[in-house]
Amino acid sequence: xxxxxxxxxxxxxxxxxxxxxxxxxxxxxxxxxxxxxxxxxxxxxxxxxxxxxxxxxxxxxxxxxxxxxxxxxxxxxxxxxxxxxxxxxxxxxxxxxxxxxxxxxxxxxxxxxxxxxxxxxxxxxxxxxxxxxxxxxxxxxxxxxxxxxxxxxxxxxxxxxxxxxxxxxxxxxxxxxxxxxxxxxxxxxxxxxxxxxxxxxxxxxxxxxxxxxxxxxxxxxxxxxxxxxxxxxxxxxxxxxxxxxxxxxxxxxxxxxxxxxxxxxxxxxxxxxxxxxxxxxxxxxxxxxxxxxxxxxxxxxxxxxxxxxxxxxxxxxxxxxxxxxxxxx
Amino acid sequence: xxxxxxxxxxxxxxxxxxxxxxxxxxxxxxxxxxxxxxxxxxxxxxxxxxxxxxxxxxxxxxxxxxxxxxxxxxxxxxxxxxxxxxxxxxxxxxxxxxxxxxxxxxxxxxxxxxxxxxxxxxxxxxxxxxxxxxxxxxxxxxxxxxxxxxxxxxxxxxxxxxxxxxxxxxxxxxxxxxxxxxxxxxxxxxxxxxxxxxxxxxxxxxxxxxxxxxxxxxxxxxxxxxxxxxxxxxxxxxxxxxxxxxxxxxxxxxxxxxxxxxxxxxxxxxxxxxxxxxxxxxxxxxxxxxxxxxxxxxxxxxxxxxxxxxxxxxxxxxxxxxxxxxxxxxxxxxxxxxxxxxxxxxxxxxxxxxxxxxxxxxxxxxxxxxxxxxxxxxxxxxxxxxxxxxxxxxxxxxxxxxxxxxxxxxxxxxxxxxxxxxxxxxxxxxxxxxxxxxxxxxxxxxxxxxxxxxxxxxxxxxxxxxxxxxxxxxxxxxxxxxxxxxxxxxxxxxxxxxxxxxxxxxxxxxxxxxxxxxxxxxxxxxxxxxxxxxxxxxxxxxxxxxxxxxxxxxxxxxxxxxxxxxxxxxxxxxxxxxxxxxxxxxxxxxxxxxxxxxxxxxxxxxxxxxxxxxxxxxxxxxxxxxxxxxxxxxxxx
Numbered sequence: 019x020x021x022x023x024x025x026x027x028x029x030x031x032x033x034x035x036x037x038x039x040x041x042x043x044x045x046x047x048x049x050x051x052x053x054x055x056x057x058x059x060x061x062x063x064x065x066x067x068x069x070x071x072x073x074x075x076x077x078x079x080x081x082x083x084x085x086x087x088x089x090x091x092x093x094x095x096x097x098x099x100x101x102x103x104x105x106x107x108x109x110x111x112x113x114x115x116x117x118x119x120x121x122x123x124x125x126x127x128x129x130x131x132x133x134x135x136x137x138x139x140x141x142x143x144x145x146x147x148x149x150x151x152x153x154x155x156x157x158x159x160x161x162x163x164x165x166x167x168x169x170x171x172x173x174x175x176x177x178x179x180x181x182x183x184x185x186x187x188x189x190x191x192x193x194x195x196x197x198x199x200x201x202x203x204x205x206x207x208x209x210x211x212x213x214x215x216x217x218x219x220x221x222x223x224x225x226x227x228x229x230x231x232x233x234x235x236x237x238x239x240x241x242x243x244x245x246x247x248x249x250x251x252x253x254x255x256x257x258x259x260x261x262x263x264x265x266x267x268x269x270x271x272x273x274x275x276x277x278x279x280x281x282x283x284x285x286x287x288x289x290x291x292x293x294x295x296x297x298x299x300x301x302x303x304x305x306x307x308x309x310x311x312x313x314x315x316x317x318x319x320x321x322x323x324x325x326x327x328x329x330x331x332x333x334x335x336x337x338x339x340x341x342x343x344x345x346x347x
Numbered sequence: 348x349x350x351x352x353x354x355x356x357x358x359x360x361x362x363x364x365x366x367x368x369x370x371x372x373x374x375x376x377x378x379x380x381x382x383x384x385x386x387x388x389x390x391x392x393x394x395x396x397x398x399x400x401x402x403x404x405x406x407x408x409x410x411x412x413x414x415x416x417x418x419x420x421x422x423x424x425x426x427x428x429x430x431x432x433x434x435x436x437x438x439x440x441x442x443x444x445x446x447x448x449x450x451x452x453x454x455x456x457x458x459x460x461x462x463x464x465x466x467x468x469x470x471x472x473x474x475x476x477x478x479x480x481x482x483x484x485x486x487x488x489x490x491x492x493x494x495x496x497x498x499x500x501x502x503x504x505x506x507x508x509x510x511x512x513x514x515x516x517x518x519x520x521x522x523x524x525x526x527x528x529x530x531x532x533x534x535x536x537x538x539x540x541x542x543x544x545x546x547x548x549x550x551x552x553x554x555x556x557x558x559x560x561x562x563x564x565x566x567x568x569x570x571x572x573x574x575x576x577x578x579x580x581x582x583x584x585x586x587x588x589x590x591x592x593x594x595x596x597x598x599x600x601x602x603x604x605x606x607x608x609x610x611x612x613x614x615x616x617x618x619x620x621x622x623x624x625x626x627x628x629x630x631x632x633x634x635x636x637x638x639x640x641x642x643x644x645x646x647x648x649x650x651x652x653x654x655x656x657x658x659x660x661x662x663x664x665x666x667x668x669x670x671x672x673x674x675x676x677x678x679x680x681x682x683x684x685x686x687x688x689x690x691x692x693x694x695x696x697x698x699x700x701x702x703x704x705x706x707x708x709x710x711x712x713x714x715x716x717x718x719x720x721x722x723x724x725x726x727x728x729x730x731x732x733x734x735x736x737x738x739x740x741x742x743x744x745x746x747x748x749x750x751x752x753x754x755x756x757x758x759x760x761x762x763x764x765x766x767x768x769x770x771x772x773x774x775x776x777x778x779x780x781x782x783x784x785x786x787x788x789x790x791x792x793x794x795x796x797x798x799x800x801x802x803x804x805x806x807x808x809x810x811x812x813x814x815x816x817x818x819x820x821x822x823x824x825x826x827x828x829x830x831x832x833x834x835x836x837x838x839x840x841x842x843x844x845x846x847x848x849x850x851x852x853x854x855x856x857x858x859x860x861x862x863x864x865x866x867x868x869x870x871x872x873x874x875x876x877x878x879x880x881x882x883x884x885x886x887x888x889x890x891x892x893x894x895x896x897x898x899x900x901x902x903x904x905x906x907x908x909x910x911x912x913x914x915x916x917x918x919x920x921x922x923x924x925x926x927x928x929x930x931x932x933x934x935x936x937x938x939x940x941x942x943x944x945x946x947x948x949x950x951x952x953x954x955x956x957x958x959x960x961x962x963x964x965x966x967x968x969x970x971x972x973x974x975x976x977x978x979x980x981x982x983x984x
Contacts, residue, residue: 021412021809028810035799035811037730048730052797055724059717066684066713073692074706096632096689104636104682112674115724119670122726123663179497180593182658182733186799190729193659195594196496197587200660217733217801219490220497222418225804302808323418 020320027304031296032213032230035186041212041233042205044126044189051122058111069103126190129203130169138162139173142181142194142216145223145324146287146300156246157275159287160300161230162214165239169205177284182218185231191217206233213301222323228301246291249278253345261342268329268339276346286326292346299324310343311336363905364456364867366931375931377461380865382468383447384764387757389472390440391835396479397431398831400424402824405788409821411809421805422488423507429491430511433607434518435475437749441614442467442525444756445553447764449529451858451865452547454538454874456912459531462932462971467524469939474518477943481510490803492604493574495585495596500578506950512575513946519564520942522610526560529553535914538857539895539922541876544638547856548624548631551638552617555645556610562649563606570599579949594659601652609648611745613641615752616683616712619705622759623687625854626702627694630880633686640682647675657728666725673723680716684709699852700774704755707782708747715743718793733803736796739789746785754781754834762847766864770844773837781830788823791816855880860888872903873913876920895922934971941967 033039040046140162141148149158164170174183176194184191185204192202206212216227234242253259262279265271270289271280277290287300295305299321303309312319314336317326331339366376376382404424407416416424446464450457458464481487487507489498498508533554537546546554573584574596583591624631631637653661653669687709696702718740722728731737754777761769795816800807807813850859860882861870875891878884889896902911902925910928915921945960947953 024412024808025810028808037797037799048726051724051727052721052730055721055727059721063713063717066688067710069688070691070706070709073688074696076692096693097636099689099692100633100636100682100685103688104685105678108677108681112677112720115674115720116671119674119724119726120667122724123667126726126729127663179502180494184799184801186730190726191658191732192729195587195659197593198660213799215799215801218494219422219733219803221502222422224801225418225806226808228808 023303023309027297027302028213031301031304032211033187035213035215037186040187041210042188042207044129044204045187047122047125048190051118054118055115058114062107062111066103127203129189130205132169135169135171135203136165137171137173138164139175140183140194141284142174142176142178142183142220142227143284144178144221145216145227145321147227147229148177148284148287151243151246154243154247156243157277157282157288158246158291158295159289160297161232161295163232163234163239163242164204164206165236166206166209166233168236169203172202172204173199174202175199179220180218181216181220181227183214184217185212185214187212188231193218206231209233209235209238211296223321226300226302226321226324228297230296230301232296250276250290250346253342255341255345257338257341258345259342261338261340264331264335264339265342268331268335270329270339273326289343289346293344294347307340307344310340314339360868360871360903360905361866363908363910364869366867371933372931374936375465375933377457377465377929377931377935378867379446379450379458379461379464380867380869382464383443383445385468386439386443386446386471387764389468389475390436390443391838393431393435393475394440395831395835397428397436398828400428400431402828404428405821405824407805408807408817410818411807411814413806416805418805419488422803423486425803426488426490426511427486430478430487430515433491434515435471435478437611437745438522438607439471440753441556441611441749442522442529444618444753444760445529445549445556445614446525448760448858449532449550449553450536451763451861451869452856453533453536453541453550454857454870454876455532455536456869456873457910457928458528459536459912459926459928460528461910462929462935463524463528465932466935466939467521467528469936470521470524470942471518473939473943474514474521477517477946478510478514481507481514484510487511492600493596494600495574495577495593496587498574499585500581501586509575509578509950512571512578513950516568516571516575517942517946519568522560523564526557526564528557530557530561533557534917536912537915537920538874538876539899539913539915539920540891541915541920543918543920544635545876545879545920547879548620548634548637548641549614549617551641552613552620555641556613559606559610559613559645559648563603563610566599567603570596570603573599575949579952594656597656597659598652601655602649605652605655606648608741608744609644612748613644615708615749617641618752618756618759619708620687621854621856622701622705622755623690624694624880625759625852626697626699626705627690628697628853629690629694630855630883631686632689632693633682634879636682637686640679644676644679647672647679651676654723654728657725658732663725670723670725670728674720676723677716677720680712684713697853699758700769700771700778701755701759701852703775703778704751704758707778708751708755711743711747711751711782711785713747715740715745715747719744731796733801734796735792735800735802738802739792739796742785742789742792746789751781754778757834759852760858761841762851762863763858763865765841766846766862767841767844768847768851769837769841773833773840777830777833777837780833781827784823784825784827784830786823788820788827791819791823850882855883857881857888873899875899898922898925932971934967938964938967938971 040049139150147160149162174194176196181194182191188204192200210233212231214229273285275283275288298305298313314329316328366372407421485505485507533550576582577584583589585591585596587593620631651673654673657666758769758774795813798812800813847863849862874888911925913925914923941960941963945957948957948960
């Protein structure tokens with residue numbers, strides 16, 4: 019049953035995270051670098067295999083033991099084989115690759131080279147992602163909105179162990195190391211929703227530490243960011259009001275921030291604009307009321323080992339809480 | 348094969364070199380053949396255990412969201428798979444082959460420090476048991492590379508990582524002992540006349556490997572001790588919150604870890620060179636090229652450790668240099684591969700199981716080498732790092748460069764190890780099943796890496812397109828397992844095979860000049876060498892300068908009841924002097940046991956026990972070093 023919903027979070031929310039379907043300039047140059055190397059490697063492999071096969075099946079003129087002692091006399095010809103195949107061929111290929119390496123590397127690091135890039139700060143936690151837009155003062159989690167067609171500079175670090183930040187369709191990865199801030203420039207060419215993952219083993223739920231990158235047209239992005247600056251409106255509906263009270267009473271507030279309701283805490287993802295997010299559990303389930311109820315009651319059943327404890331609530335209480343969370347647009 | 352008359356070694360000589368058939372004799376045994384076989388047998392057990400972990404992990408990944416293992420169990424299993432294979436299987440088994448075969452190959456009676464050989468084995472065994480004892484307490488789950496801060500006191504507070512750190516550090520002592528031993532043997536104990544340029548290529552591979560061990564392993568020992576102090580005492584070498592560094596561990600680990608890869612690789616390709624030459628019935632083409640390449644690989648292996656760290660955020664210029672250095676290995680490997688091809692080209696091929704495994708190893712190694720070149724290209728590494736592409740790459744390299752060559756070596760040297768041959772028909776089944784299994788396992792992993800699958804995940808979401816590749820991998824592992832079991836079956840079956848002649852393969856190096864199984868003293872008369880392939884190229888192993896012949900003759904009569912061997916000059920192999928090797932001793936295993944006690948004390952914070960263990964270790968070391976008799980006083984003549 020869980021499997022079906024997991025399948026939906028993959029199929030409905032974001033594209034498959036394949037490096038071979040690049041959606042931005044960095045990923046495109048990586049993919050083309052790969053294909054150049056692949057065909058070079060194939061050429062070398064086939065050539066060597068043909069030589070190896072020939073050396074095995076070639077017709078022997080000499081009887082079994084005749085040429086055993088002629089090692090030194092035959093060395094001249096084999097020296098040329100060794101020089102050609104063992105030295106000149108790999109050196110040529112290697113030099114070509116070194117040039118590709120340096121040029122591609124420099125291009126990727128400088129990507130777009132904007133004077134004032136949009137900065138997004140991402141911090142890895144066991145097993146979720148804290149996302150901040152420092153210039154706008156906006157905070158969110160597990161879902162990163164970026165403007166399509168504009169380079170974005172990610173400043174990444176970790177709050178606990180080493181994680182690694184990777185959106186395969188947009189580019190390469192970079193480690194998130196506690197005590198260090200690394201930068202990575204990525205750009206999505208077209209609006210779209212892409213899946214990102216943690217690639218450095220970080221503990222029991224490393225496997226389910228995903229995130230979503232949503233690329234929207236720049237004006238849509240600007241509007242999104244502007245909306246997020248203000249805290250969400252207080253709920254008006256009675257059920258949601260009850261849920262807001264529960265949010266404080268049931269200890270949600272100790273770990274989750276809702277701007278204007280709870281202080282800035284980082285034990286769990288920020289929930290200020292939770293209702294507009296696509297997934298829960300760091301890319302694990304679609305953000306739908308049923309899934310949410312299940313998650314709140316027993317997150318350990320879905321993602322064993324994550325930091326969120328089960329919350330013992332009655333059905334009515336859960337409905338109220340969800341009604342409140344749904345207002346956090 | 349002109350010089351391969353079986354040598355009936357004289358009883359006196361045999362008795363001096365024999366170990367008493369008592370418990371004391373068994374525990375105190377120092378003979379390189381017995382110790383080498385113990386390394387190999389123990390290594391095989393760990394290989395099967397490491398393989399079992401791989402099998403469990405692959406079953407869990409056969410299909411998304413399976414629950415054969417839970418997340419924690421999976422993380423423990425993949426950690427112990429790496430730890431077992433890297434530390435308890437590959438390196439000890441390579442040492443086992445070297446310890447067993449090298450003294451025979453260079454024509455002497457034993458390794459130069461026999462008690463150190465024995466000590467190395469006991470350390471290995473006890474460290475292995477120590478690491479596996481974690482299954483009774485808490486299994487490490489930080490990967491074989493144990494990155495901080497994950498493995499530090501804050502995030503792995505239990506005993507698991509202490510088992511890892513203490514056990515692995517302890518184990519490294521065994522490798523360093525073997526490294527010292529092998530270097531000394533190859534430099535000082537080669538047969539008279541075996542100039543350095545006549546040393547077999549497996550010897551060259553092990554000589555360079557010995558030096559790599561000496562320079563690489565101490566870094567891991569120091570790094571591990573620092574981390575253990577962080578954990579036990581509360582220092583902060585690796586704690587970034589208070590000024591330590593999380594990256595420091597990575598530098599220290601990979602300064603060890605990358606050369607370690609060549610410690611795995613060089614002996615494997617050295618063995619393949621021996622086998623290809625034997626079954627192509629011709630000397631290896633490009634001996635000098637290959638030796639030079641081996642040395643260059645040894646030196647360069649210390650210059651590329653950062654290529655495991657291209658994504659940590661180091662400056663682009665820095666990592667580009669390391670990327671460039673990594674690509675240079677393509678040239679070194681190219682020379683090696685073309686030396687094999689040229690040898691096959693010149694030779695006349697005899698198909699045997701060792702030859703099949705060697706050719707399979709070469710093909711597999713080339714695929715791994717090519718994917719390795721792509722990983723050396725820095726920007727591509729940003730794509731592939733920590734995905735299954737890397738898993739595929741290094742398994743290809745390790746299996747092609749080490750595991751298949753070890754199977755080849757096992758089939759090849761089995762007559763020397765046991766006196767009997769492994770079944771050739773079973774061997775061929777073993778080969779084809781294993782080769783199909785391993786390529787089915789690892790080829791699809793390249794692709795699933797591109798599709799975004801990271802390493803070390805206990806499961807994955809359905810629908811990402813990773814399913815068919817993972818299923819294929821799992822089926823591949825099951826097939827490989829059948830291949831491995833066939834080897835075990837062949838090994839057992841060989842007990843009932845007839846005795847093998849001294850040189851069943853028609854090979855050219857010295858180990859084939861003595862009986863199968865090998866007598867205690869190895870050779871009745873130590874050989875004199877005038878060529879690289881003495882059994883092919885020399886009419887006799889006895890003729891040489893009169894002075895040498897006379898002195899070697901006296902050694903066939905152990906009048907002094909001593910274990911005597913000769914030393915020769917480092918480069919020219921001129922006979923220098925006769926030295927006496929120590930007899931068997933109980934101190935090596937006692938010393939090792941006392942160190943184990945000390946480590947158990949540290950592990951459980953029982954510092955009184957740790958202190959007692961240290962004192963007892965010192966006492967044992969004193970007992971070991973105490974001047975004693977180097978001969979057997981009972982058998983006075």
